[in-house]
Amino acid sequence: MSTNLRIALVHDWLLGVGGAENVLKELHEIFPEAPVYVLFYNEKFVKEFLPKTEIRASFLQKHYRRLKNHKLLMPFMPIAVESFDFADFDIVISSSAYFAKGLIVKPRTVHICYCHSPTRQLWDWHIEYKTESKRTPRIATSLLQHFVRIWDRHASARVDYFIANSKNISERIKKYYQRDSSVIYPPVNILNYKTITSPDAFGSGSRQNRRDYQLPITDYFLVVSRLFPHKNVEIAVRAFNKLGWPLVIIGDGPEKNRLKKMAKNNIQILGFIPDNKLKEYYTNCLAFIMPQEEDFGITPIEAMSFGKPVLALKRGGALEYIKSGVNGEFFTDPHSDVLAYNAMLLKKNIKKYDPEEIKRTAERFSKNVFRNKILNLTAQTTQI
DSSP: OOOTOOOEEEEBBEEEEEEEEHHHHHHHHEEEEEEEEOOOBBBHHHHHEEEEEEEETTTTTHHHHHHOOOGGGGGGHHHHOOOOOOOTOOOOEEESSSGGGOOOTTTTTTTEEEEOOOOEEEEEETTHHHHOOSSSHHHHHHHHHHHHHHHHHHHHHOOEEESSHHHHHHHHHHHHHOOEEEEEOOOOOOOOOGOOTTTTOOOOTTTHHHHHHHHHSSSSSSEEEOOGGGOHHHHHHHHHHHOOOOOOOHHHHTTHHHHHHHHTTTEEEOEEEEHHHHHHHHHHHHHHEEEOOSSSOOOHHHHHTOOOOEEESSSSSGTTTTTTTEEEEEEEESSHHHHHHHHHHHHTTGGGHHHHHHHHHHHHTTTHHHHHHHHHHHHHHHHH
């Protein structure tokens, strides 16, 4: 691929860390000179997450600063993404779960969309979204969804090349947008499990560190997730309330306080943990639990990089990398009793899982694999 190509990156918004934001960060490492266009962003977060990056925000930025609530801006987001000027660029790569796919470019400019999902509030989650939008009258929510859905469908036709983050999402792109897509799995931070090899490998003052983070020494199950209702972490809390086994939940979100009130003493809900400490939790857990359906699911792969089996809901992206009896198990119904029963089976058979075999699963999703596939696809689009 020519190094003289002018490339721009586009993302919906930058307010906090999630799987989509980590993909954007890796794309920017591949194309460090590319400016990043967003609808709006949190200045403090961007300063830490993408330091020394040129961020170009839409006219919604000033309204976000005033309102501090991005949901109120939704009716104006299609107009905002269409207002960007990409006349100076040869390739525009959008990282989109919502509106970024709807940008408009000149005929000579190639638009590649890395699609995390067709806009879920408009398509497969449209009923749930109306239920969650309690402060907005249902008729108003339905009308807004209807008109934005029409825009979203037409916006998908502007994309030259779709990349799906999994086969699961590729099928949804085909269903809702009637478009083909290439599958490039998101890059997973393969944490350095070799640096921590035993429950005592916490560096100096290990006992004090355990006390500070309240880390169980052995046999705890681990959940790493943002704490939102659709993440289903509640069923893990209810299951382990019944089992009485140690469970550690790492992550933040609006459900955190409610889950803490629900959890018994055997469950620790710790909020955000930095990567250097997160390694310790992955290293010392018995197994990892993913109680929700994910389009792909990055944290289970991180756990696998430490040789830990994963117990996952049998839906979504997990079907593409979990093999029962090899690197984890499934539970078929998002109910606490079903999760508890399968957790008992996994624990009973824990010795059958080969940590080295599990680690090999994680290696398929490394940053190098992602980088090479993105560069190859980008090169192909410029030669056609």
